[in-house]
Amino acid sequence: MNSSKQPVAAVLQETSRIVRENDGPVTVARLTEELGPGSLSAVLALPALAVVSPLSGVPLFSSACGILICLVSGQMLLGRTHLWLPQWLGRRKIKGKAVRKMAAALRRTAQWLDRHSGKRLPALVRQPFLTIIRLVCLLCGALMPLLEIVPFSSSLLGAAVSLLAVAMLTRDGLIALLTLSGLGAAATALAAGLV
Numbered sequence: 001m002n003s004s005k006q007p008v009a010a011v012l013q014e015t016s017r018i019v020r021e022n023d024g025p026v027t028v029a030r031l032t033e034e035l036g037p038g039s040l041s042a043v044l045a046l047p048a049l050a051v052v053s054p055l056s057g058v059p060l061f062s063s064a065c066g067i068l069i070c071l072v073s074g075q076m077l078l079g080r081t082h083l084w085l086p087q088w089l090g091r092r093k094i095k096g097k098a099v100r101k102m103a104a105a106l107r108r109t110a111q112w113l114d115r116h117s118g119k120r121l122p123a124l125v126r127q128p129f130l131t132i133i134r135l136v137c138l139l140c141g142a143l144m145p146l147l148e149i150v151p152f153s154s155s156l157l158g159a160a161v162s163l164l165a166v167a168m169l170t171r172d173g174l175i176a177l178l179t180l181s182g183l184g185a186a187a188t189a190l191a192a193g194l195v
Contacts, residue, residue, distance in 0.1 A: 028085065048158045066144025
Protein backbone atom coordinates (compact mmCIF):
# COMPACT_ATOMS: atom_id res chain seq x y z
CA MET A 1 0.00 0.00 0.00
CA ASN A 2 1.73 3.17 -1.14
CA SER A 3 -0.28 6.24 -2.04
CA SER A 4 1.23 9.31 -0.45
CA LYS A 5 -1.26 11.64 -2.13
CA GLN A 6 -4.40 9.79 -1.02
CA PRO A 7 -3.46 7.67 2.02
CA VAL A 8 -6.98 7.21 3.41
CA ALA A 9 -8.53 6.29 0.06
CA ALA A 10 -5.56 3.96 -0.50
CA VAL A 11 -6.36 2.07 2.73
CA LEU A 12 -9.94 1.47 1.53
CA GLN A 13 -8.84 0.53 -2.01
CA GLU A 14 -6.28 -1.92 -0.68
CA THR A 15 -8.87 -3.42 1.66
CA SER A 16 -11.30 -3.95 -1.22
CA ARG A 17 -8.54 -5.50 -3.34
CA ILE A 18 -7.58 -7.96 -0.59
CA VAL A 19 -11.20 -9.07 -0.16
CA ARG A 20 -11.71 -9.46 -3.94
CA GLU A 21 -8.56 -11.54 -4.31
CA ASN A 22 -9.51 -13.84 -1.44
CA ASP A 23 -13.02 -14.34 -2.89
CA GLY A 24 -15.11 -14.68 0.24
CA PRO A 25 -14.59 -14.17 3.95
CA VAL A 26 -11.15 -12.91 4.95
CA THR A 27 -9.51 -13.30 8.35
CA VAL A 28 -8.51 -10.26 10.41
CA ALA A 29 -4.91 -11.56 10.41
CA ARG A 30 -4.78 -11.79 6.60
CA LEU A 31 -6.28 -8.33 6.18
CA THR A 32 -3.90 -6.62 8.60
CA GLU A 33 -0.92 -8.53 7.21
CA GLU A 34 -1.64 -7.54 3.62
CA LEU A 35 -2.31 -3.90 4.50
CA GLY A 36 1.37 -3.73 5.38
CA PRO A 37 3.09 -5.07 8.47
CA GLY A 38 5.13 -1.88 8.80
CA SER A 39 2.22 0.51 8.30
CA LEU A 40 0.51 0.42 11.67
CA SER A 41 -1.23 3.78 11.09
CA ALA A 42 -3.00 2.26 8.06
CA VAL A 43 -3.96 -0.83 10.06
CA LEU A 44 -5.25 1.45 12.85
CA ALA A 45 -7.35 3.46 10.39
CA LEU A 46 -9.24 0.42 9.09
CA PRO A 47 -11.14 -0.66 12.25
CA ALA A 48 -11.65 2.99 13.20
CA LEU A 49 -13.24 3.74 9.82
CA ALA A 50 -15.28 0.53 10.07
CA VAL A 51 -16.79 1.69 13.38
CA VAL A 52 -17.92 4.91 11.68
CA SER A 53 -19.72 2.88 8.99
CA PRO A 54 -23.21 1.32 9.38
CA LEU A 55 -21.46 -1.93 10.41
CA SER A 56 -21.18 -0.44 13.91
CA GLY A 57 -24.83 -1.44 14.43
CA VAL A 58 -23.90 -5.15 14.18
CA PRO A 59 -23.78 -6.68 17.70
CA LEU A 60 -20.23 -6.98 19.09
CA PHE A 61 -18.70 -5.42 15.94
CA SER A 62 -17.74 -2.22 17.78
CA SER A 63 -16.21 -4.28 20.58
CA ALA A 64 -14.07 -6.29 18.15
CA CYS A 65 -12.93 -3.08 16.43
CA GLY A 66 -12.21 -1.47 19.80
CA ILE A 67 -10.05 -4.43 20.83
CA LEU A 68 -8.18 -4.26 17.52
CA ILE A 69 -7.67 -0.49 17.97
CA CYS A 70 -6.30 -1.15 21.49
CA LEU A 71 -3.92 -3.82 20.20
CA VAL A 72 -2.60 -1.71 17.34
CA SER A 73 -2.24 1.54 19.29
CA GLY A 74 -0.75 -0.33 22.26
CA GLN A 75 1.90 -1.86 20.03
CA MET A 76 2.54 1.54 18.47
CA LEU A 77 3.13 2.88 22.00
CA LEU A 78 5.65 0.10 22.58
CA GLY A 79 7.49 1.11 19.41
CA ARG A 80 6.73 -2.07 17.46
CA THR A 81 6.84 -1.90 13.68
CA HIS A 82 5.10 -5.24 13.03
CA LEU A 83 1.65 -6.08 14.34
CA TRP A 84 1.01 -9.06 16.59
CA LEU A 85 -2.58 -10.34 16.98
CA PRO A 86 -3.88 -12.99 19.35
CA GLN A 87 -4.97 -16.11 17.46
CA TRP A 88 -8.65 -15.79 18.44
CA LEU A 89 -8.82 -12.30 16.90
CA GLY A 90 -6.62 -13.11 13.92
CA ARG A 91 -8.84 -16.10 12.99
CA ARG A 92 -12.04 -14.03 13.12
CA LYS A 93 -13.55 -13.87 9.63
CA ILE A 94 -15.13 -10.85 8.01
CA LYS A 95 -17.56 -11.27 5.12
CA GLY A 96 -16.15 -9.91 1.88
CA LYS A 97 -19.48 -8.37 0.88
CA ALA A 98 -19.69 -6.44 4.17
CA VAL A 99 -16.12 -5.14 3.75
CA ARG A 100 -16.81 -4.00 0.18
CA LYS A 101 -20.00 -2.22 1.30
CA MET A 102 -18.10 -0.51 4.12
CA ALA A 103 -15.34 0.60 1.73
CA ALA A 104 -17.90 1.94 -0.76
CA ALA A 105 -19.83 3.79 1.96
CA LEU A 106 -16.65 5.45 3.24
CA ARG A 107 -15.09 6.28 -0.15
CA ARG A 108 -16.38 9.87 -0.25
CA THR A 109 -15.35 10.45 3.36
CA ALA A 110 -11.87 9.12 2.60
CA GLN A 111 -11.54 11.36 -0.46
CA TRP A 112 -12.68 14.36 1.59
CA LEU A 113 -10.13 13.56 4.31
CA ASP A 114 -7.37 13.19 1.72
CA ARG A 115 -8.27 16.52 0.08
CA HIS A 116 -8.29 18.36 3.42
CA SER A 117 -5.14 16.92 4.93
CA GLY A 118 -1.52 17.81 4.38
CA LYS A 119 1.78 18.28 6.16
CA ARG A 120 0.66 21.02 8.54
CA LEU A 121 2.23 21.51 11.98
CA PRO A 122 4.28 18.30 11.52
CA ALA A 123 5.95 18.76 14.92
CA LEU A 124 2.64 17.73 16.52
CA VAL A 125 2.84 14.25 14.99
CA ARG A 126 6.38 13.61 16.21
CA GLN A 127 7.59 12.60 19.65
CA PRO A 128 6.65 13.40 22.38
CA PHE A 129 3.22 14.34 20.96
CA LEU A 130 3.00 11.06 19.03
CA THR A 131 2.87 9.18 22.33
CA ILE A 132 -0.14 11.27 23.41
CA ILE A 133 -1.95 10.57 20.11
CA ARG A 134 -1.34 6.83 20.41
CA LEU A 135 -2.45 6.81 24.06
CA VAL A 136 -5.69 8.62 23.18
CA CYS A 137 -6.33 6.03 20.41
CA LEU A 138 -5.77 3.25 22.98
CA LEU A 139 -8.24 4.83 25.42
CA CYS A 140 -10.87 5.32 22.69
CA GLY A 141 -10.52 1.68 21.64
CA ALA A 142 -10.81 0.53 25.27
CA LEU A 143 -14.06 2.48 25.71
CA MET A 144 -15.77 0.97 22.65
CA PRO A 145 -16.69 -2.39 24.24
CA LEU A 146 -18.12 -0.49 27.22
CA LEU A 147 -20.34 1.57 24.91
CA GLU A 148 -21.61 -1.47 23.01
CA ILE A 149 -25.03 -1.26 24.70
CA VAL A 150 -25.61 2.25 23.34
CA PRO A 151 -26.15 1.83 19.57
CA PHE A 152 -23.75 3.77 17.34
CA SER A 153 -22.10 5.55 20.30
CA SER A 154 -18.77 3.95 19.39
CA SER A 155 -18.97 5.72 16.04
CA LEU A 156 -17.93 9.00 17.69
CA LEU A 157 -14.85 7.38 19.19
CA GLY A 158 -14.19 5.65 15.87
CA ALA A 159 -14.34 9.03 14.11
CA ALA A 160 -11.78 10.44 16.57
CA VAL A 161 -9.42 7.49 16.08
CA SER A 162 -9.91 7.73 12.30
CA LEU A 163 -8.89 11.38 12.34
CA LEU A 164 -5.87 10.67 14.54
CA ALA A 165 -4.83 7.80 12.25
CA VAL A 166 -5.19 10.16 9.26
CA ALA A 167 -3.05 12.71 11.11
CA MET A 168 -0.33 10.10 11.59
CA LEU A 169 -0.62 8.81 8.00
CA THR A 170 -0.40 12.29 6.46
CA ARG A 171 1.82 13.93 9.11
CA ASP A 172 -0.92 16.53 9.65
CA GLY A 173 -0.50 18.01 13.12
CA LEU A 174 -3.45 20.37 12.62
CA ILE A 175 -5.90 17.45 12.34
CA ALA A 176 -4.35 15.90 15.47
CA LEU A 177 -4.62 19.19 17.38
CA LEU A 178 -8.25 19.79 16.40
CA THR A 179 -9.25 16.18 17.18
CA LEU A 180 -7.55 16.16 20.58
CA SER A 181 -9.08 19.56 21.40
CA GLY A 182 -12.54 18.27 20.47
CA LEU A 183 -12.09 15.14 22.59
CA GLY A 184 -10.84 17.25 25.49
CA ALA A 185 -13.84 19.57 25.26
CA ALA A 186 -16.24 16.60 25.08
CA ALA A 187 -14.59 14.93 28.09
CA THR A 188 -14.77 18.19 30.07
CA ALA A 189 -18.45 18.66 29.21
CA LEU A 190 -19.21 15.05 30.13
CA ALA A 191 -17.36 15.37 33.44
CA ALA A 192 -19.21 18.60 34.24
CA GLY A 193 -22.53 16.89 33.46
CA LEU A 194 -21.73 14.00 35.79
CA VAL A 195 -20.82 16.25 38.74
